[in-house]
Amino acid sequence: GNSVTQMEGPVTLSEEAFLTINCTYTATGYPSLFWYVQYPGEGLQLLLKATKADDKGSNKGFEATYRKETTSFHLEKGSVQVSDSAVYFCALIENTGNQFYFGTGTSLTVIP
Amino acid sequence: DAGITQSPRYKITETGRQVTLMCHQTWSHSYMFWYRQDLGHGLRLIYYSAAADITDKGEVPDGYVVSRSKTENFPLTLESATRSQTSVYFCASSELAGGPPDTQYFGPGTRLTVL
Numbered sequence: 001g002n003s004v005t006q007m008e009g010p011v012t013l014s015e016e017a018f019l020t021i022n023c024t025y026t027a028t029g030y031p032s033l034f035w036y037v038q039y040p041g042e043g044l045q046l047l048l049k050a051t052k053a054d055d056k057g058s059n060k061g062f063e064a065t066y067r068k069e070t071t072s073f074h075l076e077k078g079s080v081q082v083s084d085s086a087v088y089f090c091a092l093i094e095n096t097g098n099q100f101y102f103g104t105g106t107s108l109t110v111i112p
Numbered sequence: 113d114a115g116i117t118q119s120p121r122y123k124i125t126e127t128g129r130q131v132t133l134m135c136h137q138t139w140s141h142s143y144m145f146w147y148r149q150d151l152g153h154g155l156r157l158i159y160y161s162a163a164a165d166i167t168d169k170g171e172v173p174d175g176y177v178v179s180r181s182k183t184e185n186f187p188l189t190l191e192s193a194t195r196s197q198t199s200v201y202f203c204a205s206s207e208l209a210g211g212p213p214d215t216q217y218f219g220p221g222t223r224l225t226v227l
Binding site: 032034036041042043044045046049089098099100102103104105 | 143145147152153154155157160162168170202204214215216217218219220221
């Protein structure tokens with residue numbers, strides 16, 4: 001079956017620190033991979049996505065590379081800001097599917 | 113306003129009552145989804161719909177009913193609310209870009225408390 005596993009949180013970092021949030025997946029076919037962000041009191045918003053192996057998604061300084069050999073899609077940012085404090089969700093959908101599968105989310109707090 | 117809206121944003125009800133959560137999108141997206149978000153579980157899919165009059169169960173459909181008579185609306189009904197259905201509910205929509213659904217767009221959520 002399909003599933004997404006994210007690193008457990010919460011994660012607390014100082015401003016300008018390097019961020020990595022690990023995400024690995026299990027899929028029976030060829031999925032597209034997504035990172036969504038949820039700010040307090042809001043719905044999820046797409047942060048970035050990648051639709052095939054070796055693709056790199058990027059947005060707002062965040063990056064993630066679709067690694068088929070390790071079934072991973074780790075989220076990285078070189079220098080986090082206080083405004084990046086949010087919950088981050090990794091997700092996938094099979095290219096022949098119609099359901100999205102989400103990880104449990106990783107809460108990030110950035111302190112000044 | 114364009115986008116995806118949910119109503120009500122907050123709801124308190126009692127065990128055994130029927131509750132309907134509304135979802136409306138203005139993009140004419142083919143797909144619509146209902147999720148619940150609970151601590152430790154992330155988002156779990158309740159029901160989804162590929163088009164008007166087509167719905168299908170997700171991971172946790174028990175106790176919920178959906179309908180989709182119009183493309184833009186996808187109400188979720190709790191027929192007899194239970195305390196275990198206390199949660200935050202998110203509606204989402206997605207376009208069918210010649211294949212599986214692409215990026216999902218989420219509503220702001222409805223926080224439901226069942227006493």
